[in-house]
Amino acid sequence: MVRVIQKKSDETDRALGIALIAFSALLLVTGPLSWFTYLLWPWLILLIARAVITFTSPAVRRIAWGLLGLVFLVELLVAWNTIYRVNPWGREGLTYLPVWTAHAQWGYQDLEAEIAQRLRGLYPGGTFPVRYPFLEEVRQKYIDNAKADGLKPATLLLVYDSTMQQNALLWTYFRRSTYEGWPVLDVDTYRQTQQEQGEDVFWRQGFKGVIFVRTDPASGTLVRDDDERTDGGQMLEQKLRAHGIIPARIIVSPKTGREASRVYELEPIEPASVS
Numbered sequence: 001m002v003r004v005i006q007k008k009s010d011e012t013d014r015a016l017g018i019a020l021i022a023f024s025a026l027l028l029v030t031g032p033l034s035w036f037t038y039l040l041w042p043w044l045i046l047l048i049a050r051a052v053i054t055f056t057s058p059a060v061r062r063i064a065w066g067l068l069g070l071v072f073l074v075e076l077l078v079a080w081n082t083i084y085r086v087n088p089w090g091r092e093g094l095t096y097l098p099v100w101t102a103h104a105q106w107g108y109q110d111l112e113a114e115i116a117q118r119l120r121g122l123y124p125g126g127t128f129p130v131r132y133p134f135l136e137e138v139r140q141k142y143i144d145n146a147k148a149d150g151l152k153p154a155t156l157l158l159v160y161d162s163t164m165q166q167n168a169l170l171w172t173y174f175r176r177s178t179y180e181g182w183p184v185l186d187v188d189t190y191r192q193t194q195q196e197q198g199e200d201v202f203w204r205q206g207f208k209g210v211i212f213v214r215t216d217p218a219s220g221t222l223v224r225d226d227d228e229r230t231d232g233g234q235m236l237e238q239k240l241r242a243h244g245i246i247p248a249r250i251i252v253s254p255k256t257g258r259e260a261s262r263v264y265e266l267e268p269i270e271p272a273s274v275s
Contacts, residue, residue: 106221107253107260108168111213114249114263115158115172118211119182125153126206127181139181157202158184159212161233163223187212188232203268210266212236214247221253221260240264 048068081095089095123146127139160173177184185193190212193201202210214237217223245264253260 106165106168106255107251108165108172110251111168111261111263112172114251115176115211115213119154119156119176121151122154122156123147123151124181124183125155126183128177128183130178135178138179142180155206155208156182157190157207157210158182159187159190159210160184161187161213161215163217163229163233164213164215165221165223183207186232187236188230191232191236200268208268210264212240212264212266214262214264216259216262219253219256219258219260221256221258237262237264240266 078095081089123143130136130139158173158176160169173184176182190202198204214233215221215223217229223229245266247262248265249263250259251261251263252258
């Protein structure tokens with residue numbers, strides 16, 4: 001019986017050691033990114049607990065277990081403050097973690113729901129070509145399944161602002177473009193194409209609607225760094241408003257309480273007009 005317990009104990013030690021080495025090796029590849037360094041803490045706590053059990057007296061163990069329980073409680077409170085509060089309480093790095101920005105309600109969840117609602121029951125009536133043939137197969141499979149489910153074709157163009165935060169952009173736009181085939185353009189390419197080929201170029205190509213989302217950095221929402229964004233979204237919005245076109249939907253960030261995104265729906269109009 002003692003040998004069985006000792007064997008299981010050795011296996012536990014080995015598993016903890018392997019896990020710690022694996023995560024440490026991961027840091028050598030990724031660098032000391034916050035997401036990965038925080039993953040080390042549970043394993044380090046278990047390793048410390050194992051050392052306490054093995055090398056200390058019963059009295060010290062009781063104190064150590066109490067301290068570990070306190071650390072565990074603090075970790076739970078910090079995690080709750082980081083993930084679930086709209087505005088984390090206290091000081092960053094002490095009462096909440098820097099990764100809180102990935103969990104904060106900037107309004108991108110509401111934007112995703114808005115785009116999903118507008119595309120519900122539809123599939124792309126036309127797609128932009130892609131470099132890799134296997135992606136065409138993925139798209140075609142999605143379209144075939146959509147037709148079988150009774151969805152309707154729609155020739156819509158999705159235009160996003162260059163200020164939009166990268167993770168939100170990947171999920172809301174690139175995911176739909178890559179796997180479903182929805183035509184997607186950044187606002188700068190959209191404006192440049194209009195300038196070179198005429199304001200009605202996309203209507204001439206057969207599009208029946210454009211959904212443009214303006215992400216406003218002035219709202220305090222999470223956006224790209226200054227050197228990664230342009231003023232293309234601002235310029236297009238000013239042009240639209242000058243022609244009396246107003247947002248079809250305004251999305252407010254729960255985090256800041258201000259307008260995070262403005263959704264414009266554009267329809268075919270006469271050539272040489274704003275689109």
